[in-house]
Amino acid sequence: MDLKNKTAVVTGASAGLGLAIAKDLAERGARVFGLARRKEKLARARAEVGELFVPVVCDITDEAEVARAFAGIAKSAESLDVLINNAGLGRFGDLDDLSIEDWDVQMNTNLRGVFLCTRAALPRMKAQNADSGFGGHIVNVASVAGLLGNPKVGAYNATKFGLRGLSESLMKEVRSDGIKVTCIYPGSIETEFFDTAGIPISANPMTARDVSSTVIHVIEAPDNYLVSEVMMRPLRPSG
Numbered sequence: 001m002d003l004k005n006k007t008a009v010v011t012g013a014s015a016g017l018g019l020a021i022a023k024d025l026a027e028r029g030a031r032v033f034g035l036a037r038r039k040e041k042l043a044r045a046r047a048e049v050g051e052l053f054v055p056v057v058c059d060i061t062d063e064a065e066v067a068r069a070f071a072g073i074a075k076s077a078e079s080l081d082v083l084i085n086n087a088g089l090g091r092f093g094d095l096d097d098l099s100i101e102d103w104d105v106q107m108n109t110n111l112r113g114v115f116l117c118t119r120a121a122l123p124r125m126k127a128q129n130a131d132s133g134f135g136g137h138i139v140n141v142a143s144v145a146g147l148l149g150n151p152k153v154g155a156y157n158a159t160k161f162g163l164r165g166l167s168e169s170l171m172k173e174v175r176s177d178g179i180k181v182t183c184i185y186p187g188s189i190e191t192e193f194f195d196t197a198g199i200p201i202s203a204n205p206m207t208a209r210d211v212s213s214t215v216i217h218v219i220e221a222p223d224n225y226l227v228s229e230v231m232m233r234p235l236r237p238s239g
């Protein structure tokens with residue numbers, strides 16, 4: 001896809017990987033609707049990315065807020081070409097110590113939020129396919145924790161393994177509608193994720209721009225070329 005003059009929605013665009021992807025999309029001429037809860041961080045993102053970044057305050061776990069956000073985007077944008085389901089978080093620890101709140105917030109953000117945003121985007125993408133023969137591209141941000149289980153990561157593992165299943169199912173469901181679905185599995189990235197995750201970051205993580213560069217590469221692939229899964233890791237995580 002040539003990203004110039006296209007419309008993208010990036011969830012979790014106020015920080016970390018989502019902000020890096022928003023920047024790279026805007027650099028290629030796409031208008032980016034950036035969803036997140038923190039208004040001030042979104043305003044900073046707008047100042048950093050420029051006028052192609054449109055801040056949208058939205059909690060992706062809230063059905064009504066997601067519906068409102070996508071209705072607003074449909075009004076002000078002629079198309080919806082790219083959806084990056086990036087917003088997510090981890091709460092790590094022994095399973096018998098994990099609070100119900102920590103379980104629920106991971107399930108609700110990492111899975112329910114993806115479901116709500118994807119469900120809101122699909123009708124538009126299907127209609128675009130009917131008009132032009134190409135629907136759009138959905139990129140789901142999972143994690144290596146979507147492929148490998150580890151101690152103290154149980155709930156997060158469950159959400160990211162779940163996201164892998166959702167992505168593979170959806171990929172097969174909507175390819176005939178001209179919609180690409182890609183699921184990515186990054187290892188550790190230097191972001192705010194580890195401020196609240198409950199484990200330290202590895203000594204030598206990837207940068208958000210590293211991971212974003214591959215996301216952009218995958219989106220820019222020719223229409224009939226779908227990269228459905230990508231795993232990324234730092235070469236020397238311990239430095």
Ligand SMILES: NC(=O)c1ccc[n+]([C@@H]2O[C@H](COP(=O)([O-])OP(=O)(O)OC[C@H]3O[C@@H](n4cnc5c(N)ncnc54)[C@H](OP(=O)(O)O)[C@@H]3O)[C@@H](O)[C@H]2O)c1
Binds near residue numbers: 041109141189194
């Ligand atoms: N960092 C890593 O090592 C790593 C590795 C593999 C995969 N990942 C995945 O990468 C994705 C991005 O994480 P990150 O590392 O960039 O973390 P981050 O720096 O903590 O950013 C998370 C983003 O998600 C947003 N967010 C969280 N809950 C939300 C909600 N309910 N509604 C809307 N937005 C919400 C946050 O914005 P607000 O707080 O403003 O809402 C923020 O913009 C996540 O899915 C994570 O699981 C991260």
